[in-house]
Amino acid sequence: MIQFQAVHKQFPNGTTAVHDLSLDLPEGGVTVLVGSSGCGKTTTLRMINRMVEPTSGTIRVAGKDVTEQDAAELRRSIGYVIQQAGLFPHRTVLDNIATVPLLLGWGRRKARARAAELLDTVGLTADAGKRYPHQLSGGQQQRVGVARALAADPPVLLMDEPFGAVDPVVRTQLQDELLRLQQELGKTIVFVTHDIDEAVRLGDRIAVFRTGGHLVQCAPPEELLARPADAFVADFLGAERGLKLLSLTGIAALPQGAAPDGGRWELLRDPAGKPLAWRDTDTDTETPVRPLKGTDSLLSALNESVASPTGLIARVDEDGVLTGVTDRDTIHDHANRLHVTASRDTLAADDADTLAADDADAPAAAVAVEAVEAVEATKGGGPA
Numbered sequence: 001m002i003q004f005q006a007v008h009k010q011f012p013n014g015t016t017a018v019h020d021l022s023l024d025l026p027e028g029g030v031t032v033l034v035g036s037s038g039c040g041k042t043t044t045l046r047m048i049n050r051m052v053e054p055t056s057g058t059i060r061v062a063g064k065d066v067t068e069q070d071a072a073e074l075r076r077s078i079g080y081v082i083q084q085a086g087l088f089p090h091r092t093v094l095d096n097i098a099t100v101p102l103l104l105g106w107g108r109r110k111a112r113a114r115a116a117e118l119l120d121t122v123g124l125t126a127d128a129g130k131r132y133p134h135q136l137s138g139g140q141q142q143r144v145g146v147a148r149a150l151a152a153d154p155p156v157l158l159m160d161e162p163f164g165a166v167d168p169v170v171r172t173q174l175q176d177e178l179l180r181l182q183q184e185l186g187k188t189i190v191f192v193t194h195d196i197d198e199a200v201r202l203g204d205r206i207a208v209f210r211t212g213g214h215l216v217q218c219a220p221p222e223e224l225l226a227r228p229a230d231a232f233v234a235d236f237l238g239a240e241r242g243l244k245l246l247s248l249t250g251i252a253a254l255p256q257g258a259a260p261d262g263g264r265w266e267l268l269r270d271p272a273g274k275p276l277a278w279r280d281t282d283t284d285t286e287t288p289v290r291p292l293k294g295t296d297s298l299l300s301a302l303n304e305s306v307a308s309p310t311g312l313i314a315r316v317d318e319d320g321v322l323t324g325v326t327d328r329d330t331i332h333d334h335a336n337r338l339h340v341t342a343s344r345d346t347l348a349a350d351d352a353d354t355l356a357a358d359d360a361d362a363p364a365a366a367v368a369v370e371a372v373e374a375v376e377a378t379k380g381g382g383p384a
């Protein structure tokens with residue numbers, strides 16, 4: 001969908017911001033550009049809509065060389081969201097959102113109707129549409145920024161640190177909203193961030209740059225975390241990359257067995273079959289249980305298995321009804337295999353086992369498991 005071919009950008013002062021970049025960004029996916037400050041992320045992004053012109057090389061959007069298109073027209077066909085939203089302060093929120101449709105000659109009535117529809121899409125009330133940007137919170141302004149970028153329904157959305165200026169709680173909400181919207185809309189999104197957790201959360205692919213505008217690695221988050229191309233990428237991903245990898249993996253495929261029956265531990269359930277607590281029949285005490293669904297992560301499963309006095313996690317269906325339990329060893333076993341399956345997911349399970357045993361790299365996920373085991377050791381008490 002978006003292709004960079006040998007793209008180079010040198011500013012007139014001699015700074016090379018982007019160095020020989022060749023990269024294909026697939027249609028309908030979120031590609032996140034990350035890297036330390038000044039490594040060329042924003043310049044890369046802004047060359048797509050010709051806010052910055054490349055020194056050499058070619059950029060194509062939907063097969064068309066961007067330099068062969070009228071710059072203003074191109075920009076109207078590509079959504080653009082920046083930090084602190086960049087809203088027009090003297091226009092109402094509704095008029096801000098209607099900007100591009102109006103420029104495209106939609107007519108006032110149609111443009112405003114579209115803006116009103118988008119307010120709802122991004123989770124704002126109709127009342128917010130009548131206000132001016134300064135009368136909204138930072139998070140609400142960012143939502144308006146996203147609505148404005150979506151107004152003419154562009155196939156491509158460029159987002160430059162769009163959630164960088166809001167607090168962590170609002171930031172998580174905005175990320176959730178974007179993921180929800182993306183499921184619905186399937187845009188081709190290029191997203192710049194400094195925050196590796198945000199990149200892992202949002203990206204279908206993550207492109208890591210280093211100073212001088214060099215692309216070091218572009219891969220799906222699982223692969224990046226399991227197999228960073230070099231020490232620079234590993235360092236950028238941080239000491240907790242094993243835990244991040246665990247957080248990306250759902251537990252739906254983990255086998256489950258029946259809840260214990262007649263031993264020391266009893267799993268208390270409500271009349272609908274929803275797990276409530278583990279009851280220790282020796283001491284007649286109860287420990288609340290936090291049941292997990294198939295969409296919950298392997299990290300949550302490890303966490304719960306450590307927190308559970310039985311070492312078992314309670315598994316539930318979408319309605320919260322118990323489907324079975326999984327023990328700590330099974331969870332650890334899957335975590336240990338993650339390193340291999342993250343990047344070689346076409347292998348048969350047996351091959352994956354062999355590879356895991358032979359692998360010379362320290363498996364990232366195994367590091368996480370060791371950390372969890374260390375916590376367990378200090379807590380004492382193993383599985384029932």
Ligand SMILES: Nc1ncnc2c1ncn2[C@@H]1O[C@H](COP(=O)(O)OP(=O)(O)OP(=O)(O)O)[C@@H](O)[C@H]1O
Nearest residue numbers: 011013015016017036037038039040041042043044
């Ligand atoms: N207009 C300009 N003139 C000269 N140098 C520039 C210009 N714009 C950016 N640069 C330089 O180009 C390099 C890349 O800048 P860019 O803004 O693309 O980096 P970035 O990775 O987005 O940084 P940050 O994360 O800090 O926003 C930096 O060294 C920057 O100083």
